[in-house]
Amino acid sequence: MPQKSDALVMEEPGELAVRQLDVPDLEPKDILVKVELSGICGSDVHMYEGGMDLEFPVVPGHEFAGVIEDVGSDVETDSRGSPVEPGDKVTVVPGVVCNECWYCNNVPTRPTTCKNRDVYGFMSTEYRQGIHGGFSEYMIADGRSSFYKLPDDMDVELGALVEPLSVATRAFERAYSPGIPDAREGIGVGKSVAIQGAGPVGLLAMSAAQAAGAGQVIAVDAIEERLSLAEDFGATHLVDITDFDGDDDLIRGVKELTPGNVGPDAVIEAAGIPDAFRQGIELPRDGGTLVEVGHYAYSGETEVNPTRVVQKDLDIRGSLAYPPNQFETSISLLDQLKDEIPFDTLFNYKVGFDDAESAYEKQKSGEAYRATIHPSGV
Ligand SMILES: [Zn+2]
Numbered sequence: 540m541p542q543k544s545d546a547l548v549m550e551e552p553g554e555l556a557v558r559q560l561d562v563p564d565l566e567p568k569d570i571l572v573k574v575e576l577s578g579i580c581g582s583d584v585h586m587y588e589g590g591m592d593l594e595f596p597v598v599p600g601h602e603f604a605g606v607i608e609d610v611g612s613d614v615e616t617d618s619r620g621s622p623v624e625p626g627d628k629v630t631v632v633p634g635v636v637c638n639e640c641w642y643c644n645n646v647p648t649r650p651t652t653c654k655n656r657d658v659y660g661f662m663s664t665e666y667r668q669g670i671h672g673g674f675s676e677y678m679i680a681d682g683r684s685s686f687y688k689l690p691d692d693m694d695v696e697l698g699a700l701v702e703p704l705s706v707a708t709r710a711f712e713r714a715y716s717p718g719i720p721d722a723r724e725g726i727g728v729g730k731s732v733a734i735q736g737a738g739p740v741g742l743l744a745m746s747a748a749q750a751a752g753a754g755q756v757i758a759v760d761a762i763e764e765r766l767s768l769a770e771d772f773g774a775t776h777l778v779d780i781t782d783f784d785g786d787d788d789l790i791r792g793v794k795e796l797t798p799g800n801v802g803p804d805a806v807i808e809a810a811g812i813p814d815a816f817r818q819g820i821e822l823p824r825d826g827g828t829l830v831e832v833g834h835y836a837y838s839g840e841t842e843v844n845p846t847r848v849v850q851k852d853l854d855i856r857g858s859l860a861y862p863p864n865q866f867e868t869s870i871s872l873l874d875q876l877k878d879e880i881p882f883d884t885l886f887n888y889k890v891g892f893d894d895a896e897s898a899y900e901k902q903k904s905g906e907a908y909r910a911t912i913h914p915s916g917v
């Protein structure tokens with residue numbers, strides 16, 4: 540077992556340094572992962588800019604995949620029950636709950652409500668075993684973690700999409716309930732879904748909608764390049780916001796694409812722009828659903844008219860991360876669609892530790908869909 544691990548540590552917001560951290564002995568239920576790559580997402584940029592109240596130094600990286608280097612004496616299977624051994628490709632659920640608080644005891648299906656939740660990639664190097672993040676040659680997933688083996692024939696890099704894909708598939712599934720699609724309650728096969736924002740989460744939500752049998756997948760964005768990628772990710776209709784003259788015109792344009800011109804059955808707001816939420820209240824048909832997933836990090840406010848929510852008898856649902864077994868859904872979706880959808884095109888800026896700053900910049904500017912850090916080099 541390795542004794543040391545090179546890690547890209549954020550000493551303070553915006554300050555990155557390569558440090559050598561100790562690899563501690565494994566507890567019986569721990570696994571040690573040799574990280575292949577780790578994505579930079581919006582929340583990482585937020586941390587980089589000082590928007591998060593964390594205890595630094597932090598080993599960032601919560602969207603990662605790699606190969607099992609070693610397992611503790613009690614580890615026989617992954618969280619799905621598949622046997623695991625060193626050498627297997629793996630991805631780890633970053634969120635870890637306490638199993639003790641009121642929420643863990645009373646609402647276990649919503650683990651993000653846990654009041655003592657830890658998330659790998661946001662933890663101090665001083666905390667527990669130290670190497671709890673993906674920007675590290677080796678990372679330890681401790682015994683409370685859920686982790687999933689990737690199919691043997693899946694490129695390990697796709698494993699780094701399982702986390703954002705889980706954000707997307709859960710947001711999509713939030714639109715299902717109460718789930719009698721024939722009675723136009725919830726959504727199902729053949730129904731119409733619009734997705735605002737063709738960034739990584741939006742694109743992945745489109746692939747989820749396609750896999751789930753949506754009849755229409757309407758992509759709404761203002762950037763032409765993203766809209767053309769949306770087509771590859773399952774969008775059946777593309778709406779370029781810049782072709783329309785204000786909210787009313789845009790809303791009319793989207794509704795005209797749907798049967799009866801009433802609007803989509805469900806709308807997923809994945810743009811993370813406050814105005815998109817305001818539009819998102821108007822876009823679905825009456826009695827439809829709006830899922831808000833885009834505003835994970837604060838990006839401003841918007842004015843809404845609550846009367847419209849009542850008048851439309853609208854269901855609005857927030858979607859924060861996902862329960863651990865959402866990873867099963869996402870791995871199976873990747874496996875099912877990996878030959879059809881060019882998932883790997885999202886990784887359009889790959890760097891080693893040395894160029895990490897530029898990767899944050901590219902992710903922030905939107906030039907990178909998912910910039911990735913490769914601890915052992917590109
Ligand atoms: Zn993320």
Ligand SMILES: [Zn+2]
Pocket residue numbers: 636637638639640641642643653654655656
């Ligand atoms: Zn808890």
